[in-house]
Amino acid sequence: MCQIAIYPGSFDPVTYGHIDLIQRAQEIFPELVVAVAHNYHKKPLFGVAERVAMLKKATAKLQGIKICDFDGLVVDFARKNKAKVLIRGLRMISDFEYEFQMALTNRKLSPDIETIFLMPQESYCYLSSRLLKEAASLGADLSNFVPDFVGKALKDKLQKKS
Ligand code: ADP
Numbered sequence: 001m002c003q004i005a006i007y008p009g010s011f012d013p014v015t016y017g018h019i020d021l022i023q024r025a026q027e028i029f030p031e032l033v034v035a036v037a038h039n040y041h042k043k044p045l046f047g048v049a050e051r052v053a054m055l056k057k058a059t060a061k062l063q064g065i066k067i068c069d070f071d072g073l074v075v076d077f078a079r080k081n082k083a084k085v086l087i088r089g090l091r092m093i094s095d096f097e098y099e100f101q102m103a104l105t106n107r108k109l110s111p112d113i114e115t116i117f118l119m120p121q122e123s124y125c126y127l128s129s130r131l132l133k134e135a136a137s138l139g140a141d142l143s144n145f146v147p148d149f150v151g152k153a154l155k156d157k158l159q160k161k162s
Pocket of ligand 1: 008009010011012015016017018021087088089090091095119120124125126127128129
């Protein structure tokens with residue numbers, strides 16, 4: 001039985017959809033490492049330290065979870081952490097093509113590491129960090145999508161940028 005799973009992503013910022021997945025993965029794996037990708041090419045709104053800090057706060061009450069950041073290939077990060085499982089989320093059919101390509105690429109790079117997909121609660125199936133940022137910039141109420149402190153950080157950050 002594999003003990004450690006890695007849940008990699010941008011988490012820019014963490015949403016209730018990510019948290020839902022973390023809770024599901026935590027039911028299956030005794031150790032879960034949530035790995036925040038630097039992802040400079042995606043030009044994240046929040047710096048990596050801010051994304052890590054928000055995840056830590058959002059999951060503070062959950063057991064068996066480690067939050068860290070990584071740069072480079074996720075399969076290298078998994079190997080370093082002795083993990084054989086990557087967790088990714090599938091919301092809509094539109095996620096499928098990208099996730100399928102990425103899972104098969106990672107399998108080619110590292111055949112001993114398996115990607116496992118989890119589906120969130122239905123109400124989070126349409127929720128993405130990207131749409132959230134758009135909604136926040138238009139002044140939407142974010143309370144159904146992110147913890148209050150994340151909503152506040154998002155509004156503050158967007159205000160500073162404008
Ligand atoms: P990435 O840039 O790696 O796609 P994200 O933070 O957008 O980073 O997503 C990380 C993972 O979490 C992806 O597998 C994505 O499909 C999943 N995910 C994102 N939002 C949700 C959600 N609302 N419900 C379930 N899974 C989600």
